[in-house]
Amino acid sequence: MPVTDVHRTVDAVWKLESARIVAALTRLVHDVGLAEELAQDALVSALEQWPESGVPDSPGAWLTAVAKRRAVDRIRRSQRLERRHEQLARELDQRQDPEPQDPERDDVLRLMFVSCHPTLPTEERVALTLRLLGGLTSAEIARAFLVTEPRIARRVASAKRTLAEEQVPFELPEGSELAERLASVLGVIYLIFNEGYSATSGDDLMRPGLCHEALRLGRLLAELAPYEAEVHGLVALMEIQASRADARTGPSGEPVQLLEQNRGRWDQLLIRRGFTAMLRAREIGGTPGPYVLQAAIAVCHAQARTPQDTDWTQIATLYEALARLLPTPVVQLNRAVAVGMAHGPQAGLALVDSLTADPTLQDYHLLPGVRGDLLIRLGRHEEARLELERAASLTGNVAERAFLLRRAEEIAVAGTPGVTLAQAAGDFLDRDDLEAGTVRSYGQTLRRLRLTLGDQLPLASLTAEQVVRVFATAWGGAAAGTWNRHRSAVRSFGAWASLDDLAAGLDRRAETRPPTETIGQAKLEALWSRADLPLRERTLWRLLHESAAGVTAVLSLNVEDLDLEDRRARVGDGWVSWRSGTAGLLPHLLAGRARGPVFLTDRRPGPSRTPAESDLCPETGRRRLSYERAEYLFKQATRPLDPAGGGYTLRQLRPRA
Amino acid sequence: MRYLMTTKASDTAPDENLYVEMARFVEELTAAGVLLATGGLEAGGVRMTSSGDTITVTDGPFAEAKEAVAGFALIEVRSKEEAIELARRFRRIVGDGESVIQQVFGP
Numbered sequence: 001m002p003v004t005d006v007h008r009t010v011d012a013v014w015k016l017e018s019a020r021i022v023a024a025l026t027r028l029v030h031d032v033g034l035a036e037e038l039a040q041d042a043l044v045s046a047l048e049q050w051p052e053s054g055v056p057d058s059p060g061a062w063l064t065a066v067a068k069r070r071a072v073d074r075i076r077r078s079q080r081l082e083r084r085h086e087q088l089a090r091e092l093d094q095r096q097d098p099e100p101q102d103p104e105r106d107d108v109l110r111l112m113f114v115s116c117h118p119t120l121p122t123e124e125r126v127a128l129t130l131r132l133l134g135g136l137t138s139a140e141i142a143r144a145f146l147v148t149e150p151r152i153a154r155r156v157a158s159a160k161r162t163l164a165e166e167q168v169p170f171e172l173p174e175g176s177e178l179a180e181r182l183a184s185v186l187g188v189i190y191l192i193f194n195e196g197y198s199a200t201s202g203d204d205l206m207r208p209g210l211c212h213e214a215l216r217l218g219r220l221l222a223e224l225a226p227y228e229a230e231v232h233g234l235v236a237l238m239e240i241q242a243s244r245a246d247a248r249t250g251p252s253g254e255p256v257q258l259l260e261q262n263r264g265r266w267d268q269l270l271i272r273r274g275f276t277a278m279l280r281a282r283e284i285g286g287t288p289g290p291y292v293l294q295a296a297i298a299v300c301h302a303q304a305r306t307p308q309d310t311d312w313t314q315i316a317t318l319y320e321a322l323a324r325l326l327p328t329p330v331v332q333l334n335r336a337v338a339v340g341m342a343h344g345p346q347a348g349l350a351l352v353d354s355l356t357a358d359p360t361l362q363d364y365h366l367l368p369g370v371r372g373d374l375l376i377r378l379g380r381h382e383e384a385r386l387e388l389e390r391a392a393s394l395t396g397n398v399a400e401r402a403f404l405l406r407r408a409e410e411i412a413v414a415g416t417p418g419v420t421l422a423q424a425a426g427d428f429l430d431r432d433d434l435e436a437g438t439v440r441s442y443g444q445t446l447r448r449l450r451l452t453l454g455d456q457l458p459l460a461s462l463t464a465e466q467v468v469r470v471f472a473t474a475w476g477g478a479a480a481g482t483w484n485r486h487r488s489a490v491r492s493f494g495a496w497a498s499l500d501d502l503a504a505g506l507d508r509r510a511e512t513r514p515p516t517e518t519i520g521q522a523k524l525e526a527l528w529s530r531a532d533l534p535l536r537e538r539t540l541w542r543l544l545h546e547s548a549a550g551v552t553a554v555l556s557l558n559v560e561d562l563d564l565e566d567r568r569a570r571v572g573d574g575w576v577s578w579r580s581g582t583a584g585l586l587p588h589l590l591a592g593r594a595r596g597p598v599f600l601t602d603r604r605p606g607p608s609r610t611p612a613e614s615d616l617c618p619e620t621g622r623r624r625l626s627y628e629r630a631e632y633l634f635k636q637a638t639r640p641l642d643p644a645g646g647g648y649t650l651r652q653l654r655p656r657a
Numbered sequence: 658m659r660y661l662m663t664t665k666a667s668d669t670a671p672d673e674n675l676y677v678e679m680a681r682f683v684e685e686l687t688a689a690g691v692l693l694a695t696g697g698l699e700a701g702g703v704r705m706t707s708s709g710d711t712i713t714v715t716d717g718p719f720a721e722a723k724e725a726v727a728g729f730a731l732i733e734v735r736s737k738e739e740a741i742e743l744a745r746r747f748r749r750i751v752g753d754g755e756s757v758i759q760q761v762f763g764p
Contacts, residue, residue, distance in 0.1 A: 012738035016689070057749060059742075105688075212735065219690030269693060269731075 006051045009059075014043055017060035018135035019220070023107035024064055026170050028071050032114055033160030036132060038074070042067035108133070109224040110170050112217075115159070116185040117168050124159035125188045127152050133220075134213045144210050145195065182225070186234050186291060189217045193238050197245075198397075211242055222277065232281035233292030239274035240298035243267040254403045259307040271302045293322040312342035329361045337370055345377040365394035369404065376411065385411040386621055421462060422455035428496050433632065445489035448474050459497060468505035480509035495626040500612060519652050523641045528581065530637075536625070537633055539585040540599055544653040546578040551650045555625060557598045558614075559590055593617065597624035659693070659733050659761040660740040662747070666700070666727040667754035678750045686732070691743065695730040731761065 018039065025035035042063045056062040115128040130136045130144075138156060142149040173181040196210025218235040225231050247265035250256050278299055281292050288296065297318045304310040319335035332355055340348020352371050361367045372387035385408045392404035425446040429439050452470045453462070467490055475483050487506045494502030519527075524545065528538070544554055553571045561569045564586060568577035578586075589598070596617035601624065615624040627650075635647030642648055686692035701717025702725070719725070730747070734740050737760070744758050 008736070008738040009742060012736055012742045015735060016691075016739060016742065055745075058746075209735070212733065215733075216690035220688060223688035273693070 006055070007047065009055055010043065010046050010050065013046075013055075013059040013063070015135035017063060019108050019111065019133045020060060020104055021064050021067060022132050023111040024104060025067055025071060026111060026114070027103075027107050028068065029075070030170055031164055032111070032128075032132065032170075033164060034074075035071075036160075038067045038070050039063065041070055105224055106172065108220070110172055112185050112221060112224070113173060113181050114163060114168055114170060116181075116188045117163065118180065118184050119166050119168065120159050120162055122188070122191070124155045124162075125184070126191060127155040128159040129188050129217070130192065130213060131156050133217055136213070144207055144213075182228060182230065185221065186230060189214050189221065190234060190238070190291075192217070193241070197241060208245065211238075211245065214238060215242060222280075226280070227284060229281040229284040229286055230289040230291045232277045232284070233289060233295045236274045236277035236281060236295035237291055237298055239270045239277060240295065240302050243270035243274065243302065249399075253399050254406075255400055258301060259310075263305065266302070274302065275299065288321070290322060290325050293318055293325070297322075310341070312338055316342040329355055329358045330364070330366075333361070333364075333367060333370055337373075340374050340377070345374045349374045349378065363394055365391045365400075365404075367391075368394065372407075381411050389621075419459045420455060421453060421457040421459055422450055424459045424497050425450060425493070428493055441485060442489040442492065445486045446493065448486075449490075459499070462499060462502065464501050464504040464506075467502055471506055480511045483509045484511060492628045495628050498623075500615070517652060518655060519638075519641070519648055523638075524653075526641060527638065533637060535585065535589055536599060536602075537637065539582065539589045540625075540630060541634065541650075541653055542581040542585060543576075543578050544650060545655060546582050547576045548654050549576040551627060551630070555597075555599055555627060555630060559593050559595055559598055562586070562590075562598065593619055595619070599625040599630070601625050601629065658735070658737075659731060660737075660758050661761050662730045662732065662740070662744050662756050662758045663726045664728045664747075664751070664756040665754060666725055667751070669752050669754070671751075675750065675752075682746065682750055686743065691732050691734060693731045693733050695728070697728045698726055700725070700727075 021039045021042070022032065022035050025038050026032050029035055029038070045066050046059070046063060050056075111132060112129070115132050116125045120128070127138075127141055130141045131138065136144075138152040139149045142152045145152070172178075192210055193214030196207045196212075196214065215235075215238050218231075218238050222231050222235045243266050244258070244261060246267065247261040247263070248256050248258075256262075274295070278292075278295055281295070297315050300311050300315050300318070316335065316338040319331065319338045323331050323335050333352065336348045336351035336355070339351055349371070352367070352374060355361055355367065356371075368387040369391035372384045372391060375381070375384035375387060388404050388408035388411070392401045392408065395401050395404065429443055429446065434442070449467070449470055452473070453466055471483070471486065475486055487503055487508065490506065491503040494500060527541065530538075540554065543549075544551060547554065549571070553576060557569050557571065557576070561571070563569060564583070566577075567579065567583050568575045586598075596619060597615060600617050600620065600622040602622070616622070631650055634650050634653075637647070639645060639647040683692060683695060701719070703717065704715040704719065706713045706715070732740060732743060734743065740758050740760075744756055748754070748756060
């Protein structure tokens with residue numbers, strides 16, 4: 001047999017046998033570190049001898065025998081435990097047949113309890129368990145957890161040292177200690193499984209190798225400790241979760257949520273194994289522990305032939321019981337999902353909202369993820385989108401982030417289907433910041449639109465072409481002033497409802513009107529000195545005055561267009577430039593923002609379509625300030641200055657040519 | 658990864674010892690979480706052949722019985738070498754005969 005093949009065979013034998021070999025040796029030498037060392041020495045002998053002699057009939061027994069001989073040699077050399085050495089030698093002689101079953105099995109179980117001992121930090125328990133019970137090398141463990149090999153080696157070494165120093169006995173815990181120790185073993189196995197199942201970092205959603213290791217450990221434990229319901233509960237949980245492994249990623253590695261999975265791709269073999277494990281747990285009886293409860297929930301999903309068949313009421317009840325045992329925020333969050341399905345999104349959202357103040361969940365991406373889902377179902381699409389984007393920014397997993405971002409985008413496209421033209425018009429006019437005259441004027445325009453296009457027209461489907469047709473019919477022959485008044489009503493409505501191009505087909509008609517009067521220098525000085533006005537307004541007004549640029553052009557500025565050093569910004573083919581007044585204010589307004597509109601609204605966007613991407617600040621999610629709103633604010637602010645009492649318009653800020 | 662090991666019928670009559678050893682082997686592999694499913698197959702069976710629009714159903718037994726699969730084991734292992742190693746142990750227990758190991762793709 002070629003040497004490389006022997007290496008592979010030795011490796012395979014080692015992975016299959018290491019737990020038993022190390023366990024048997026630990027019983028002899030009472031030190032897992034030494035036991036593993038002796039076993040590794042035996043492995044080296046195998047690598048030397050097997051290429052010549054061939055692989056022995058019972059390779060595991062061969063390795064155990066060689067390692068035991070070395071153990072005896074070592075003890076003999078140490079000359080310290082004379083009596084024990086004799087005892088060992090006798091034992092070794094008696095045990096030429098190395099397969100009496102029960103002591104060996106118990107040894108493996110003892111080894112599990114030792115390597116998951118509560119005295120060790122969790123990450124050391126995990127590393128040591130994979131190393132001793134799974135037969136993995138430090139390099140393999142490091143690869144699975146995406147950390148460096150030396151770090152795993154350090155964890156293993158530190159664990160061995162601690163176990164030796166603390167003189168942790170190689171025994172089966174009993175009585176009240178058993179529950180705690182068993183919980184630790186189960187915790188380590190499930191942690192390994194979860195690290196494989198929902199990789200917390202890296203590019204892939206799953207690392208199946210770790211799931212497989214955990215399943216093996218769990219199945220092994222179920223045979224070694226068959227009278228513990230929680231052990232079978234954990235196995236059932238892992239088998240059923242693993243059954244969905246293939247269905248939970250799409251063609252390009254993106255996650256597919258449970259309810260969207262193709263149930264035909266669930267592995268029925270594993271599901272059946274899960275059900276069998278669950279039955280064994282039920283036969284043992286007792287009050288269901290956390291793993292049995294979680295497995296019962298997994299069983300509920302596995303039993304549903306379609307997502308619609310899911311027994312959500314039962315699942316919500318099981319989560320309630322689970323939350324009593326494990327009142328962790330994550331369990332509460334899952335419970336909220338189940339309640340949302342069983343009793344409606346509003347009930348689910350109420351539970352989720354009670355968790356948002358929990359500091360342990362503050363960076364947990366599933367919280368905004370779940371909130372987003374519930375908000376979608378409640379029709380609160382804008383909030384849902386922000387939550388999904390927040391969830392995306394919190395996850396460390398690349399595939400999951402892409403998935404969440406795509407869902408957020410889909411909402412942006414789909415919009416709110418529910419809002420009708422009549423509702424929107426009503427909401428638009430029913431605002432506090434409109435004057436009575438304006439409401440009357442805008443109301444006429446909107447009444448005409450509603451009459452012609454229908455009250456029930458979905459707002460999102462309203463187009464500029466439809467508006468043009470209404471205008472041509474209703475006001476085609478009207479005076480320029482009337483036409484323009486209706487036109488500005490549509491523009492204002494469009495801006496409010498985030499339908500930005502609604503008036504795009506309506507040209508402004510030339511009116512004979514007096515030239516715009518500019519605001520006098522004294523009044524401007526009075527305006528500039530008013531520090532009580534918001535920074536955004538002061539910056540905008542200074543900029544309009546110093547640049548003499550058009551209001552639309554200035555409002556369309558983006559942060560990335562600005563050249564703060566040269567005090568100018570690119571607009572279309574030309575430049576807008578400013579002087580010291582603006583230059584002193586701009587950096588404060590930007591406050592470190594690097595992209596998006598310079599002037600942002602401070603109000604929530606209205607209903608209907610979400611604004612175009614270019615009008616949204618990618619950092620704050622707020623919208624570009626509209627002309628209408630800016631004009632309104634300026635009028636309000638300049639009323640005290642205007643002898644006529646109506647306030648000035650932004651255009652009047654432009655200095656006289 | 659999963660492997661299916663199929664074993665062909667053999668002439669050797671199983672003795673008591675073989676049953677005991679085999680039972681222990683199966684138990685051990687199940688305990689280790691390696692053996693997912695196993696079973697023996699009836700000797701004859703039914704043969705289906707399709708040709709064009711015709712599907713022919715023939716009841717066994719068939720002349721070439723020695724080529725027929727007599728048993729199977731579905732195992733979950735970490736490498737092909739592990740599968741081979743397990744099959745090696747199996748063959749040592751059952752004596753002369755032939756098995757085939759094939760990787761199973763997808764569920």
